Amino acid sequence: MMLTRRDFLHAGAASLLPLTPASATETLPPTLRQAASKRGLAYGAAVSVDALASDQNYAALLKEQAGILVAEGVTKRKSIQPTPTRYDFSGTDQILAFAQANGQLMRGHTLAWHQGNPDWLLPVLENNPDERILTDYITKVVTRYRGKFHSWDVVNEVVDPGAGRADGMRGDSPWFKAFGERYIDLAFHSAREADPDVPLFLNELDAEVDIYWSEAVRSVSLALVDRLIARKVPITGFGIQGHLKAFKFHYSDEVLSRFLDELGARGLKVLITEFDIADIKGPDDQAKRDTEVAALAKRFLDVAFSKPFVQGCLTWGITDRYSWLPTHPMYRWPDGRLPRGLPFDENYRPTPMFQAMLSAYGG
Numbered sequence: 001m002m003l004t005r006r007d008f009l010h011a012g013a014a015s016l017l018p019l020t021p022a023s024a025t026e027t028l029p030p031t032l033r034q035a036a037s038k039r040g041l042a043y044g045a046a047v048s049v050d051a052l053a054s055d056q057n058y059a060a061l062l063k064e065q066a067g068i069l070v071a072e073g074v075t076k077r078k079s080i081q082p083t084p085t086r087y088d089f090s091g092t093d094q095i096l097a098f099a100q101a102n103g104q105l106m107r108g109h110t111l112a113w114h115q116g117n118p119d120w121l122l123p124v125l126e127n128n129p130d131e132r133i134l135t136d137y138i139t140k141v142v143t144r145y146r147g148k149f150h151s152w153d154v155v156n157e158v159v160d161p162g163a164g165r166a167d168g169m170r171g172d173s174p175w176f177k178a179f180g181e182r183y184i185d186l187a188f189h190s191a192r193e194a195d196p197d198v199p200l201f202l203n204e205l206d207a208e209v210d211i212y213w214s215e216a217v218r219s220v221s222l223a224l225v226d227r228l229i230a231r232k233v234p235i236t237g238f239g240i241q242g243h244l245k246a247f248k249f250h251y252s253d254e255v256l257s258r259f260l261d262e263l264g265a266r267g268l269k270v271l272i273t274e275f276d277i278a279d280i281k282g283p284d285d286q287a288k289r290d291t292e293v294a295a296l297a298k299r300f301l302d303v304a305f306s307k308p309f310v311q312g313c314l315t316w317g318i319t320d321r322y323s324w325l326p327t328h329p330m331y332r333w334p335d336g337r338l339p340r341g342l343p344f345d346e347n348y349r350p351t352p353m354f355q356a357m358l359s360a361y362g363g
């Protein structure tokens, strides 16, 4: 009997290994990694370092499918600088070593965010705001990984049209409160000085869908990008997180296409950085829900990949077994079922979303 990769994947976790053809004549369906690279695009995934260390099937799936890895948590400041004097790069180093061993790239996420900060940092920023708290950290971290990373999310989620400012900036971020918008300039300049070549991204949430709020995020983001460019801030690209909610927020091809074109016209590269699809409020029937989720994934990525300046897509996780969706009160099913918003289900079997993504990548 000829085994295909699909048989391996459908048979479940235990059969994920081996991942090589059973015989020379066997034809394996392409992986996301293969399909993406064939088309000159990237596919990647956010990684849980704990699962990577403890779950072989998860590691095998990442190795097989992802061309880029990003840490889901361990490259955030909370992990890297737990006390003012202690730095812990072990989690990031572990993912980087795995990536290097498997010919994968790694992204850095993230250098300045209003969340993911160690407890000691906030009072310091409030009481004694010295900009070196930001710039020294960035210099140290980016220097450590100089020449080794695909790109950095320098700042994350800096826009918040609901924060009550006329300019739509996230005014209640501890960074903004301490230094004003200038913290963004400082962060990009320090990162650029520490690594002259690594692409530097501004990563933003809620910019992708067809709702009033998202429209505000888009216009504020574009105005910000224009200011950054006018001030000669070394920004390379814009990260669109892409946390979609299939049955809550309306999506429109035209709206996404127009926003992408605005970014492209400003000379920016674009990555979809945190793609996943919450299925809360979808049909009770799992097959129906999966079909709609997959259709949305295909539409979204078809639009994204039609733009030459879009470099690819990373999903926020790769299997529903380790997804942040059920940890989020907005995306969690009240009956406890797992959201199905990633290309592989909780038993590492490809979902219809996988097939949709593969087809968007041209596989």
Ligand code: XIL
Binding pocket: 072, 073, 156, 205, 241, 274, 324
């Ligand atoms: C999330 C992780 O998935 C969680 O495990 C962690 O507890 C909190 O952060 N946007 C981002 C990511 O930019 O960093 C967030 O990751 C998800 C939303």
